[in-house]
Amino acid sequence: MIEFNPSDLADEPIPSGEYDFFVSESRERASNSEKNKGKLYIELKVTVSNATARKTVYDRFSGWLQPWKLKDFCTACGLLAELQAGELRAENNGLSGLKGKCQVGVEFSPKGPKNVITKYIIPKKQTEEKNDANTVF
Numbered sequence: 001m002i003e004f005n006p007s008d009l010a011d012e013p014i015p016s017g018e019y020d021f022f023v024s025e026s027r028e029r030a031s032n033s034e035k036n037k038g039k040l041y042i043e044l045k046v047t048v049s050n051a052t053a054r055k056t057v058y059d060r061f062s063g064w065l066q067p068w069k070l071k072d073f074c075t076a077c078g079l080l081a082e083l084q085a086g087e088l089r090a091e092n093n094g095l096s097g098l099k100g101k102c103q104v105g106v107e108f109s110p111k112g113p114k115n116v117i118t119k120y121i122i123p124k125k126q127t128e129e130k131n132d133a134n135t136v137f
Contacts, residue, residue: 013114015106021102023097024046026095028042040062045058048102061073069119102120103119104117
């Protein structure tokens, strides 16, 4: 029989699927990459959970880094007007407490598999309102 400590498995990714999310921390960071050195981006510490799984995931985006994801996040959290006005504030945990639904996937890297948020899900009500506003009679 192989003996192991169950807590050693804590870093295993959760299955891909739809999860509730809760932003526990947010901040603005400066990129260290050569191409984008000094450009600011938003980093979120997000807890994703459903009835059977729970995991902390970090997500990063900005207007130059995954702008589609930034827009979907803001729309899903009711912050699209702030984003469009250029008034979105992530520093000092300005986005903490936000919640919604997201799609979680598993990304494979040389360090092993890890969970990533692949998409923030826009509530149906907002999607229907958007569709109604674009309807031409």
